Amino acid sequence: xxxxxxxxxxxxxxxxxxxxxxxxxxxxxxxxxxxxxxxxxxxxxxxxxxxxxxxxxxxxxxxxxxxxxxxxxxxxxxxxxxxxxxxxxxxxxxxxxxxxxxxxxxxxxxxxxxxxxxxxxxxxxxxxxxxxxxxxxxxxxxxxxxxxxxxxxxxxxxxxxxxxxxxxxxxxxxxxxxxxxxxxxxxxxxxxxxxxxxxxxxxxxxxxxxxxxxxxxxxxxxxxxxxxxxxxxxxxxxxxxxxxxxxxxxxxxxxxxxxxxxxxxxxxxxxxxxxxxxxxxxxxxxxxxxxxxxxxxxxxxxxxxxxxxxxxxxxxxxxxxxxxxxx
Amino acid sequence: xxxxxxxxxxxxxxxxxxxxxxxxxxxxxxxxxxxxxxxxxxxxxxxxxxxxxxxxxxxxxxxxxxxxxxxxxxxxxxxxxxxxxxxxxxxxxxxxxxxxxxxxxxxxxxxxxxxxxxxxxxxxxxxxxxxxxxxxxxxxxxxxxxxxxxxxxxxxxxxxxxxxxxxxxxxxxxxxxxxxxxxxxxxxxxxxxxxxxxxxxxxxxxxxxxxxxxxxxxxxxxxxxxxxxxxxxxxxxxxxxxxxxxxxxxxxxxxxxxxxxxx
Numbered sequence: 001x002x003x004x005x006x007x008x009x010x011x012x013x014x015x016x017x018x019x020x021x022x023x024x025x026x027x028x029x030x031x032x033x034x035x036x037x038x039x040x041x042x043x044x045x046x047x048x049x050x051x052x053x054x055x056x057x058x059x060x061x062x063x064x065x066x067x068x069x070x071x072x073x074x075x076x077x078x079x080x081x082x083x084x085x086x087x088x089x090x091x092x093x094x095x096x097x098x099x100x101x102x103x104x105x106x107x108x109x110x111x112x113x114x115x116x117x118x119x120x121x122x123x124x125x126x127x128x129x130x131x132x133x134x135x136x137x138x139x140x141x142x143x144x145x146x147x148x149x150x151x152x153x154x155x156x157x158x159x160x161x162x163x164x165x166x167x168x169x170x171x172x173x174x175x176x177x178x179x180x181x182x183x184x185x186x187x188x189x190x191x192x193x194x195x196x197x198x199x200x201x202x203x204x205x206x207x208x209x210x211x212x213x214x215x216x217x218x219x220x221x222x223x224x225x226x227x228x229x230x231x232x233x234x235x236x237x238x239x240x241x242x243x244x245x246x247x248x249x250x251x252x253x254x255x256x257x258x259x260x261x262x263x264x265x266x267x268x269x270x271x272x273x274x275x276x277x278x279x280x281x282x283x284x285x286x287x288x289x290x291x292x293x294x295x296x297x298x299x300x301x302x303x304x305x306x307x308x309x310x311x312x313x314x315x316x317x318x319x320x321x322x323x324x325x326x327x
Numbered sequence: 328x329x330x331x332x333x334x335x336x337x338x339x340x341x342x343x344x345x346x347x348x349x350x351x352x353x354x355x356x357x358x359x360x361x362x363x364x365x366x367x368x369x370x371x372x373x374x375x376x377x378x379x380x381x382x383x384x385x386x387x388x389x390x391x392x393x394x395x396x397x398x399x400x401x402x403x404x405x406x407x408x409x410x411x412x413x414x415x416x417x418x419x420x421x422x423x424x425x426x427x428x429x430x431x432x433x434x435x436x437x438x439x440x441x442x443x444x445x446x447x448x449x450x451x452x453x454x455x456x457x458x459x460x461x462x463x464x465x466x467x468x469x470x471x472x473x474x475x476x477x478x479x480x481x482x483x484x485x486x487x488x489x490x491x492x493x494x495x496x497x498x499x500x501x502x503x504x505x506x507x508x509x510x511x512x513x514x515x516x517x518x519x520x521x522x523x524x525x526x527x528x529x530x531x532x533x534x535x536x537x538x539x540x541x542x543x544x545x546x547x548x549x550x551x552x553x554x555x556x557x558x559x560x561x562x563x564x565x566x567x568x569x570x571x572x573x574x575x576x577x578x579x580x581x582x583x584x585x586x587x588x589x590x
Contacts, residue, residue, distance in 0.1 A: 206438045222431035222432040266418040268426065
């Protein structure tokens, strides 16, 4: 019965994802039909579809999936339903690393962007993790509070750096988030990232599922929670790092999507990974479509739009109370 | 025969030893209760035996096998351990949680578990939570929750079950409910049950063997009749009580107890 429900949810989400992808591909300053893809390749509209819109839509769906999954993993890691890489400063850390790297003369090639953002995300994550550690392990409250304060601190530094070096325009995409200028090289980077993550999820899904339990209970079931936690943390860093490398600092995707999926289908983490990734892709496609069409030709800042939805959702979570139960 | 033998074990937190060179014998197919004041080392013994808290010196064997040579999954197949207050997400369903108890049996790239579904159903029926399978954990009463946790430990299909204060936070009805369930599992499946209990009357009624621990020392081991003496209660618990034996039962009961502290 449960498997049927999950298959049904995955099927519906996949259908919506395809529809949202087509809408995102067709939408922009001007709307083009899907048949434009098979039209005369010398036509401007066809060139735009192949060289600008297709890599953008692919990047959007992959970043959405990665961010949603990183949120799901972070919530399991911290046993806290309001954990998300953006709230905890991981995205901001990746962004700051890219800005500093660029200002120190490192060219922002796809490869450099990737390692810089992953390093930034990793350092920030380690600092936040360090701030939250107690003798009993991660303290969920310290994790969120320490992370939130540190995220604000890092974001302030990033804005200060951009203002002091007159580079706000250069780093606009990083600061406000966005997919304009997405390339096939970035799609390749994201594809490699998502393949690595999916392979790790398939191999480790049983262990990752036990992250939601306390260490003593997980150990008693035969798991090695310490090792799993390190691998899961690295997965969060990879997901958040490469997402920022491509789309800048977009928040709240990882906060709301896992919660919605868990509400529709309350189940263990391993069985909710696929719907969470699909829903993350859908959310990002829709928000990006709104960003590029609502005030066309001006493109709205993606992080702001995402934050509007995410902020509303955070309000609902807080109003309804935490759904994590300590028994 | 000993189901568990802890030989001269030393275990501590940081530089502080909680237990030093202590030996415990837990008989196979019996219910053993660990009793003693708060902070005496009862939970530490359970954690050490289940491999969660590594020992510094000594040796622990389960069913004749040294636990040091077992990997975590092999150990979980031998011993199921239930924390006093496990943390689980409230939106997990009972069945999803019981499934977690099969972790040690999942193998291969796709985590195959040949007997998983059968064992999960069996565990839920035995713990009387089959009808709650699709209920969320946070929608259960305290007693139902504890039975769901016990179902998770039964899914291990291990010969030994250890529970740290399984009746804490439960009202009297649910306390007896849980203890009767453990007694039933012990009788019908010959499970070795080890549990930490604070209610000495319940310990006397439900346990075949008691191990009294005080300040990291195993003070006395034996049947409830041998262990629960007026002298022990005064020495270890600072309680003055009468020990009586009702004609209808074989176990001792504490009557008219009062604290000796400040007297």
